[in-house]
Amino acid sequence: MEISIYGTGTAGTQMIRHMIEEYLNKASIAYNLKEIHNVAEIIAKNITSVPAVIINGEELIEIRKGGQYNASLRNLIQKLLKSGDYGTMPKILVPTDFSHVSSNACGFAHKLSDALGAVVLITHIYYPISPDINGHVIIDEKDRLNKRQLLQDTVITMNKDWIGEVMETSLVDGIFESGFPAPSIIQIGARENVDWVVMGSTGEGQSFKSVFGSVSIEIMEKGITPVFLIPNDVTYQHFSRIVFATSDPQLDIPVALFLTRFAKIFNSHIYFLHVSENGEDWVLKHEFINAITNHYPKSQLQFESIHGNDVSDAIENYANQMKANLVVLSKRKRSILESLLKARIKKKLKFKLNIPLLVIPEDYSKL
Numbered sequence: 001m002e003i004s005i006y007g008t009g010t011a012g013t014q015m016i017r018h019m020i021e022e023y024l025n026k027a028s029i030a031y032n033l034k035e036i037h038n039v040a041e042i043i044a045k046n047i048t049s050v051p052a053v054i055i056n057g058e059e060l061i062e063i064r065k066g067g068q069y070n071a072s073l074r075n076l077i078q079k080l081l082k083s084g085d086y087g088t089m090p091k092i093l094v095p096t097d098f099s100h101v102s103s104n105a106c107g108f109a110h111k112l113s114d115a116l117g118a119v120v121l122i123t124h125i126y127y128p129i130s131p132d133i134n135g136h137v138i139i140d141e142k143d144r145l146n147k148r149q150l151l152q153d154t155v156i157t158m159n160k161d162w163i164g165e166v167m168e169t170s171l172v173d174g175i176f177e178s179g180f181p182a183p184s185i186i187q188i189g190a191r192e193n194v195d196w197v198v199m200g201s202t203g204e205g206q207s208f209k210s211v212f213g214s215v216s217i218e219i220m221e222k223g224i225t226p227v228f229l230i231p232n233d234v235t236y237q238h239f240s241r242i243v244f245a246t247s248d249p250q251l252d253i254p255v256a257l258f259l260t261r262f263a264k265i266f267n268s269h270i271y272f273l274h275v276s277e278n279g280e281d282w283v284l285k286h287e288f289i290n291a292i293t294n295h296y297p298k299s300q301l302q303f304e305s306i307h308g309n310d311v312s313d314a315i316e317n318y319a320n321q322m323k324a325n326l327v328v329l330s331k332r333k334r335s336i337l338e339s340l341l342k343a344r345i346k347k348k349l350k351f352k353l354n355i356p357l358l359v360i361p362e363d364y365s366k367l
Contacts, residue, residue: 001031001083006042007051009035016051016063016073023077027087031080055083074159078171081119090118090195093175093225095125095185095215098150101232105200108356110158111236112198112228113170115265120158121192123175124151125184139178148176182218189225195366198228201357220331220359221341229357239266243324245273245315247336249288255330255360256288260296261367270296271322274305275314275336311336316354325355332362 003020007013017035024031036042042050045060052062053076061079064072081087094109096102106122113120126147128139155174175192177184189197199216220227244259246252249272256272263270272292274285289303306314315336319327329337337359 001029001080002056003031003033003080004054004057005033005035005051006045006047006054007035007037009037010051012063013051016053016076019073019077020053020080024080024084024087027081027084027089029081029084029087031084055079071160074171078159078173081171082173086119090116091121091192092116092118092196092198093121093123093185093189093192093194094198095123095181096151096154097124098147098154099200101200103154103200104232104234105198105230106154106158108228108230108234108236109198110170110172112196115238116196118170118195120170120172121175121188121194122151122154122158122172123177123185123188124148125181126176126178127181128178144178151176182215182222185215185219186223189223194225196228197223197225198230201229201231217341220337224361224364226358226360226364229359231354231356234354234356237325239263239268239326241271241322241324242268242326242328243271243273243315243319243322244328245275245318245336246330247275247311247339248334249274249285251332251334252330252362253288253291255328255332255362255364256292257295258360258364258367259328260292263296267300268326269300269302271302271304271318271324273315273318274303275311276305276307311339319355326358327355328358328360330362331359335362 001024005013005017005020007016013035017033020033042052045052045054047060047062049062049064052060054060059079061072061076063069063076081089090113092109092113094102094106096106106120109120112118124147126144128144151174155172158172175188177188185197188194197219199219201216216227216229220229242259242263244252244256246256249256259270272288285303292301304318306318315327329335331337
């Protein structure tokens with residue numbers, strides 16, 4: 001990336017250079033940067049106010065004075081990071097249909113992104129649902145444009161000029177595409193190299209589908225990225241207490257080790273909950289316990305066992321008892337999640353969710 005800073009070499013110009021270097025270096029984005037102080041060159045570029053920045057010889061960004069200073073500087077940093085595809089910054093994808101549930105998930109993701117140093121990608125998949133009499137889909141162009149504008153307004157609102165430091169809150173970007181929601185979200189996640197997906201759930205209802213929705217379930221089943229499911233009206237809290245529920249600790253060692261790396265960011269206390277139907281206890285699971293205690297402070301670990309057939313109730317009751325603010329499940333064959341999904345198909349599951357759920361694929365290792 002080629003970056004030219006036009007200015008008079010004042011302290012303000014140097015501060016902008018320092019900020020550009022700080023954020024691009026942090027994101028491991030390669031760039032060449034030069035300063036231009038020659039007045040004739042500044043005039044030749046039709047620059048009316050300095051300092052100003054030109055990216056790759058094309059896009060001109062002037063740093064506004066007064067009340068617009070922070071907003072224009074934040075806009076500059078975001079454009080530079082976006083030009084480098086945000087480099088190594090983690091990415092959180094948040095699908096939205098502009099409902100209250102998805103808006104709540106957006107707010108949750110924005111707070112989470114501050115803790116993870118991530119960029120938030122608010123994503124709307126426009127799905128035309130009006131077939132004509134011959135079965136062809138008719139796209140309502142006015143509705144499509146309205147949805148695109150809603151997305152832009154959401155991004156602008158979340159990227160507003162925050163009081164205080166210019167980059168006090170994480171950056172937010174928008175993605176608008178047409179298609180089937182779940183496959184499109186999975187495809188975007190792979191294309192954008194997304195690290196996390198955050199989705200809203202109702203947190204109410206008698207069936208797994210009514211709690212999570214068919215789109216969320218398909219993304220959990222077919223996606224390759226960890227998925228946060230956020231109950232309606234649940235706001236972000238620091239993950240001080242995490243419950244990881246497993247039916248087979250041996251098979252879940254890779255996911256549990258990934259969780260310890262994630263939990264270190266929040267200095268969490270982790271409760272490993274072994275859920276079994278035949279009365280198995282942690283006393284027989286030395287390999288799992290040793291693997292975890294070698295990677296996480298023992299004083300912040302707890303190993304518990306519960307027995308019974310009603311897995312969902314047992315996990316929920318234990319999580320509430322421990323005052324947990326996150327429940328974690330692995331996604332693999334013969335896992336608790338798979339049993340919940342199968343019960344959902346057979347309509348034998350009643351499920352209620354009142355705290356965030358994180359589903360981690362068994363072979364996921366990014367962090």
